[in-house]
Amino acid sequence: MQKTVLNEDHLRSGARMVDFGGWEMPLHYGSQIEEHHAVRRDAGMFDVSHMCAVDIGGADSAAFLRRLIANNIDKLQVAGKALYSAMLNEAGGVIDDLIVYYLDENRYRVVINAATAAKDLRWMAARLADWQLAATITPRREGADALAMIAVQGPNARQKVWQVLPDSRSACESLKPFFAARSGDFFIARTGYTGEDGYEITLPAGQASELWTRLAAAGVQPCGLGARDTLRLEAGMNLYGQDMDENVSPLDAGLAWTVDLVNPRDFVGKAALVARPQQQQFLGLVLAERGVLRAHQKVIARQGAGEVTSGSFSPTMQKAIALARLPLAVAVGDSVEVAIRDKLLAARVVKPCFVRNGNILV
């Protein structure tokens, strides 16, 4: 199993480690729910070094990304601006979801998921060769130039980062959400996967352990993948492999906002999306009764059947919540039933952002 540079720090902190896409990662350090609350109420940090930063450079880097991803890369005109999107196959299925940062002229950084990284890199290399473009693809997860990534999230996350990295404050204090800035060797982005404010810090792998230790000393709670999953679910954010995959159109997975079909450029999967418009809608569910919603449970609506794609118990709402693919005719506010073991339990259809900045929205 592969290990991040922070593996020993996790073991020292008593983490329960699990296999996540071939990576040994912390599930929790004692209590997943306490870690969840730490992020909603104060500050928590996640080792996300298993995700893969890929630098795209060269004269044709913009031309390459323009065809490679479903969002319009030309929306990135200012250094440090980030764009969330998906990389599609010819059939319009999602190969991966990703974030692209515009570093500077002809240089971009794409962050892809851990479990899909090898597949993504093969796909990217093959497309670059097909299109005969002058660009380079440089993964930064291994080797002498390896990068680590630490996400610090929560209402007090930014303050704690400034406390630990005072020199970075001038560079990153005025960052708007979805923007990043350089501070020395650190690349600090005001992004995240929790629905809270905070930073994702990309840094040389050799410096990660020291930063992790100093953040912990400043009172930032180490958090595992367990809390990361309930936090992103409450925030209504998709998880690759669960809410979408190569057989699911982004239009059916709530990702239409990351697809730019208006701009006239061509991109991989565009023809398939145009030929096959949205078939289902991606909405949230709140269980009205006691129980826990889980992926693959069947949803029964008056207008037809659907399926839970991600479900769990929301520590913030103290109720079971889920993301689900539902018939197009279902509306927010409708009551549906979910098959849980041998029972049909009532659930309410909501917009799929349950909690944002500590507040319950549904």
Add this chain to the structure above:
Amino acid sequence: MNTPSDLKYTRNHEWVRVEADGTITVGITDHAQELLGDLVFVELPDVGGEFSADQEVAVVESVKAASDVYAPVTGSIVDINPTAVETPEVVNQDAYAAWLFKMQPAAAGDLDTLLDAATYQQLVDAA
């Protein structure tokens, strides 16, 4: 891991206490709660329900996963613990205090099929 020697165990990670009146008190082991993580939902059977050995009796769910709880022996449910339903986290806090249900075994001899603490501990260590 905590495996009290005065209790009996099952391969399905339940603990069983044989009471003086011949009933049994059943919960999930410390090992089971640790594997599951923070519990958020417990569903218990109705009092009076009849179950065969190894039949699903109850469900415990953590944030992460759902797990069935099985009848250690054939018998009927004589009591359930409402505290475990109302506040599932008590099972994480002390798995051996937070019992789930009590059964009247159909045949006292069936209790011989249960594992002692040393055997259960070996089973867990070997897993």
